Amino acid sequence: MARENQAEKALCLLRSRLCDPNFAFKALSHSDDSNYSKLKFLVSSSITEACNNSILLLGPRGSGKIAVLELVLSDLLQEFPDMISVIRLSGLLHSSDNCAFKEIARQLCVEHQLVFSRMASFDDNSQFMIAMLRECGLAHKTIIFVLDEFDLFALGKQRLLYSLLDAMQSVTSQAVVIGVSSRLDADMLLDKRVRSRFSHRKLLFLPPAYEDIQRLLEHILLLPTDSSFPPDYAIAFNAKLQTILADERFKEIINTYLNLDSTVKHLLRYLFRAVSDMDLESGMLSLENFKTALSNIQRHPKLECIKDCSVLELYILVCMKRLEVKEQNSYNFNAVMKEYKSIHDSVKTADYFARNVCLRAFEHLLQRELIGFADNRGQNQSIEFSPVKLLISSHELHQGMKSYGSCPAILQQLMDRQK
Amino acid sequence: MPTIAKRSLELNEDIMAAQSESTLDAVPSAGGSPPPRRRLRSNSSPMKLSPISKPMKLGSPRKRLSTCVNTRANGIEKYFTQKKVQTLCKSVEKPKWNLKDSKQISEVKEALHVSTVPSTVSCREDELKRVLEFLKQCIYVCGCPGTGKSLSIEKVKQALVDWAGEAGFEEPDVLALNCSSLTKTSDIFAKILGKDQTPKEVKSKTSSLQLLQNLYSQKPLYSRRKMTLVIADELDFLITKDRVVLHDLFMLTTYQFSRCILIGVANAIDLAGRFLPRLQSLNCKPMVITFRAYSYDQILRILQQRLISLPYTVFQPPALELCARKVAAASGDMRKALCICRSAIEILEAEVKESAENLNSSSVVDAFFEQQTATAPAPVVKKQETDVVTIGHMASALSKTFKSPVVDTIQSLPQHQQIILCSAVRLFRGKKKDSTVAQLNKSYIDICKSTLIPPVGIFEFSSMCRVLNDQGLLKLGGQSRDEKLKRVTTNAADEADITFALQILLMLDTGGSHFPPASKFKYKVRNLTFYSSLEIHCLDYELCISYFELHESEPWRN
Numbered sequence: 001m002a003r004e005n006q007a008e009k010a011l012c013l014l015r016s017r018l019c020d021p022n023f024a025f026k027a028l029s030h031s032d033d034s035n036y037s038k039l040k041f042l043v044s045s046s047i048t049e050a051c052n053n054s055i056l057l058l059g060p061r062g063s064g065k066i067a068v069l070e071l072v073l074s075d076l077l078q079e080f081p082d083m084i085s086v087i088r089l090s091g092l093l094h095s096s097d098n099c100a101f102k103e104i105a106r107q108l109c110v111e112h113q114l115v116f117s118r119m120a121s122f123d124d125n126s127q128f129m130i131a132m133l134r135e136c137g138l139a140h141k142t143i144i145f146v147l148d149e150f151d152l153f154a155l156g157k158q159r160l161l162y163s164l165l166d167a168m169q170s171v172t173s174q175a176v177v178i179g180v181s182s183r184l185d186a187d188m189l190l191d192k193r194v195r196s197r198f199s200h201r202k203l204l205f206l207p208p209a210y211e212d213i214q215r216l217l218e219h220i221l222l223l224p225t226d227s228s229f230p231p232d233y234a235i236a237f238n239a240k241l242q243t244i245l246a247d248e249r250f251k252e253i254i255n256t257y258l259n260l261d262s263t264v265k266h267l268l269r270y271l272f273r274a275v276s277d278m279d280l281e282s283g284m285l286s287l288e289n290f291k292t293a294l295s296n297i298q299r300h301p302k303l304e305c306i307k308d309c310s311v312l313e314l315y316i317l318v319c320m321k322r323l324e325v326k327e328q329n330s331y332n333f334n335a336v337m338k339e340y341k342s343i344h345d346s347v348k349t350a351d352y353f354a355r356n357v358c359l360r361a362f363e364h365l366l367q368r369e370l371i372g373f374a375d376n377r378g379q380n381q382s383i384e385f386s387p388v389k390l391l392i393s394s395h396e397l398h399q400g401m402k403s404y405g406s407c408p409a410i411l412q413q414l415m416d417r418q419k
Numbered sequence: 420m421p422t423i424a425k426r427s428l429e430l431n432e433d434i435m436a437a438q439s440e441s442t443l444d445a446v447p448s449a450g451g452s453p454p455p456r457r458r459l460r461s462n463s464s465p466m467k468l469s470p471i472s473k474p475m476k477l478g479s480p481r482k483r484l485s486t487c488v489n490t491r492a493n494g495i496e497k498y499f500t501q502k503k504v505q506t507l508c509k510s511v512e513k514p515k516w517n518l519k520d521s522k523q524i525s526e527v528k529e530a531l532h533v534s535t536v537p538s539t540v541s542c543r544e545d546e547l548k549r550v551l552e553f554l555k556q557c558i559y560v561c562g563c564p565g566t567g568k569s570l571s572i573e574k575v576k577q578a579l580v581d582w583a584g585e586a587g588f589e590e591p592d593v594l595a596l597n598c599s600s601l602t603k604t605s606d607i608f609a610k611i612l613g614k615d616q617t618p619k620e621v622k623s624k625t626s627s628l629q630l631l632q633n634l635y636s637q638k639p640l641y642s643r644r645k646m647t648l649v650i651a652d653e654l655d656f657l658i659t660k661d662r663v664v665l666h667d668l669f670m671l672t673t674y675q676f677s678r679c680i681l682i683g684v685a686n687a688i689d690l691a692g693r694f695l696p697r698l699q700s701l702n703c704k705p706m707v708i709t710f711r712a713y714s715y716d717q718i719l720r721i722l723q724q725r726l727i728s729l730p731y732t733v734f735q736p737p738a739l740e741l742c743a744r745k746v747a748a749a750s751g752d753m754r755k756a757l758c759i760c761r762s763a764i765e766i767l768e769a770e771v772k773e774s775a776e777n778l779n780s781s782s783v784v785d786a787f788f789e790q791q792t793a794t795a796p797a798p799v800v801k802k803q804e805t806d807v808v809t810i811g812h813m814a815s816a817l818s819k820t821f822k823s824p825v826v827d828t829i830q831s832l833p834q835h836q837q838i839i840l841c842s843a844v845r846l847f848r849g850k851k852k853d854s855t856v857a858q859l860n861k862s863y864i865d866i867c868k869s870t871l872i873p874p875v876g877i878f879e880f881s882s883m884c885r886v887l888n889d890q891g892l893l894k895l896g897g898q899s900r901d902e903k904l905k906r907v908t909t910n911a912a913d914e915a916d917i918t919f920a921l922q923i924l925l926m927l928d929t930g931g932s933h934f935p936p937a938s939k940f941k942y943k944v945r946n947l948t949f950y951s952s953l954e955i956h957c958l959d960y961e962l963c964i965s966y967f968e969l970h971e972s973e974p975w976r977n
Contacts, residue, residue, distance in 0.1 A: 183891040196564035200820045206831040262833040
């Protein structure tokens with residue numbers, strides 16, 4: 001019983017760690033060469049030297065741009081308690097200039113305990129922002145603008161970017177503009193005036209190397225050996241985990257998984273899955289957890305669908321496939337029936353069913369979305385006459401049939417013959 | 420302003436005072452002369468001819484305006500001696516550093532910042548002279564971004580006000596506005612009107628434009644009225660479809676009793692000709708003054724001039740020359756040159772910090788105290804080497820600025836995404852420039868088969884395509900609900916990048932790492948004899964691209 005409690009507690013701890021992106025990225029941010037330290041150096045030197053700067057964070061989604069930025073900002077807020085105020089904008093919400101200026105004015109008002117009026121016009125808001133920048137410059141307070149989805153701000157006339165970057169060109173204001181984007185060519189999207197005012201600093205968030213991933217895994221999965229867990233349990237858990245991490249097969253699994261998408265978030269999602277499968281009785285992670293997590297995450301729903309099909313339905317699918325191969329691009333149920341009959345005539349199979357039974361099977365396939373109507377007008381006509389198309393690829397069909405328990409050999413031959 | 424005042428320019432004496440007390444400072448204890456690299460730049464630099472200075476952007480500098488408006492050597496001297504006493508420094512972030520370096524570094528960064536207004540002008544004397552001569556008519560100033568237009572106009576404004584004061588005329592009203600901040604284009608007239616002292620007739624239906632027109636066509640009630648100098652920055656925001664506003668604006672200067680001088684600033688050289696054809700016939704075509712992009716000499720001169728006020732050498736001359744040459748060749752944008760210089764300094768800073776930390780961890784601090792004379796020579800040598808910005812720092816700053824992140828990202832993509840890019844390039848190699856996801860999938864499966872890598876299912880495939888779309892490497896379009904029918908395209912420029920990036924991967928020896936990105940590609944590459952490490956500078960990149968175009972290699976073979 002006590003063992004299970006410990007296991008549950010351990011599971012809770014691991015899951016909460018995996019759900020918190022800040023925790024994961026702390027492990028990756030120790031070296032001097034990491035993006036965390038570069039960003040921190042840049043922003044803190046801008047604050048202390050009171051000069052303006054702009055920087056762009058680029059990287060695929062889930063590579064930790066916002067997480068690292070939040071780490072840096074929280075550290076800086078502790079180091080310089082009264083010298084920073086942060087304004088956050090998102091390209092998805094505030095891409096229109098009016099909205100953006102209103103939001104900036106509102107956040108500035110909230111920070112400095114002023115009263116925000118919703119009736120203020122665009123002009124008023126922009127004047128307010130420039131005045132606030134000047135005031136904060138005089139008071140040596142740096143305003144940090146965080147522009148999420150930066151490439152969406154670069155649509156249209158780019159007035160917001162222009163006024164922000166223009167305001168930063170004068171000595172009277174102290175601001176740092178941090179743009180975050182997943183598009184690599186985000187700075188090419190800028191207007192030439194805006195690009196000239198933007199200091200071409202870019203931080204690229206690349207996927208971590210294997211040593212970093214190893215370190216990350218240890219950081220997240222090893223239990224703390226302090227008093228929160230009974231020492232023998234924690235030590236046993238950690239030892240088991242280290243053996244798993246050193247195992248070649250584990251590396252193979254991680255390798256396969258990261259070949260699809262090597263961002264950290266993707267890895268965390270996988271680890272969550274693996275950890276949730278932990279066996280609560282033994283209270284230890286095992287290699288099997290990781291293996292099953294991999295197969296669970298990489299699902300092929302259509303293949304699984306095929307496994308549930310009946311033989312008649314498989315026949316129908318194969319007929320449709322043959323029709324497609326014969327370059328008949330638009331066919332309906334009647335054509336499929338003709339093909340089915342012709343198959344039966346050429347190869348005497350035992351699976352010849354009546355038309356209404358086939359229609360039922362056809363409808364099942366439609367419901368399961370293995371096939372679908374070729375155009376939307378087919379809703380009004382009856383099923384028999386509306387053109388249909390296959391919604392799974394021949395590759396998947398082939399694979400599905402291979403893994404089907406009792407697929408008649410005829411079908412396989414029929415598939416292959418036309419290839 | 421306290422911080423500004425604190426950031427004082429240092430003199431030799433200050434340096435030496437700091438030197439003697441810092442512990443890790445690699446200063447030769449012999450005498451008070453600084454190491455030979457830090458020679459004092461003589462303050463008796465040749466004075467620039469024209470008194471009008473050339474700051475970089477709008478906004479009067481807080482600290483220098485009062486003391487350095489007229490640049491004279493003794494003015495700077497005076498400034499030096501005044502500020503000598505300030506020793507407090509805001510270097511909280513670098514406790515281990517010797518104070519000298521951090522203060523000077525912030526000095527240098529300040530001097531090179533885009534928003535700092537230097538006190539002397541250079542390379543724009545001609546343009547400014549022309550502007551001053553032709554202030555009677557309306558003027559249109561054009562040029563690429565970063566060529567000093569707004570800045571020079573600011574100084575012209577200053578000069579005009581001064582001149583009017585000296586010559587006994589009434590000082591003109593100045594209205595400087597940025598047309599991008601106007602909500603409606605016709606608001607500009609309201610702003611011009613606001614400057615004039617006319618009775619407020621806003622309640623009536625007449626628009627501000629009409630009021631202005633009335634005003635300027637009638638003889639003024641009182642004998643003299645103030646001139647209004649209107650400086651309209653970013654004039655192309657006023658261009659509407661019917662070009663009425665722009666036209667009326669320039670027409671305002673043609674009225675008989677017009678009291679306004681208009682200076683318009685924009686980027687397009689032919690704005691006047693293209694959008695205001697009727698002005699030619701009315702004989703009031705604006706005077707067009709083009710600010711050309713800076714040449715190599717000009718950039719170098721401006722950079723040197725900014726650094727001339729500092730009493731120490733920061734850059735090696737070849738480094739400055741490289742920066743000026745590269746920027747002049749690329750765009751002639753002064754802001755870029757300043758940015759690059761500042762990032763070169765940051766690279767140097769990082770390096771010194773790293774070496775200081777190494778020094779920290781390796782050397783024995785106590786021993787240093789005791790044997791100051793004995794251990795001094797070794798660290799001195801190291802410090803001397805890294806104290807100035809060398810051409811290596813500048814080259815890496817240049818490559819960071821000019822290099823596109825595409826090549827790096829492609830090299831670090833996961834394997835299947837690289838295969839997708841390969842299949843995209845192969846698919847679009849012929850005339851076909853766009854296709855569907857389903858065909859891309861086919862091409863992808865073909866490549867996977869030929870390299871014996873198991874392909875992934877359609878779901879993972881389309882999510883990978885979406886990831887590549889987010890990054891801007893592929894373009895997914897189309898509104899089809901069915902994933903398979905989405906159109907896929909890729910940029911032509913990216914093809915070269917992709918080719919280049921993947922070729923480099925094929926030649927890298929990944930040896931022993933657990934994620935060998937290229938070892939499973941069984942492609943053969945012909946005749947590629949160059950080798951490069953992962954860090955490819957911008958200069959080499961262009962060379963490599965031309966190499967590929969020359970050889971037209973066909974890498975996708977089994």
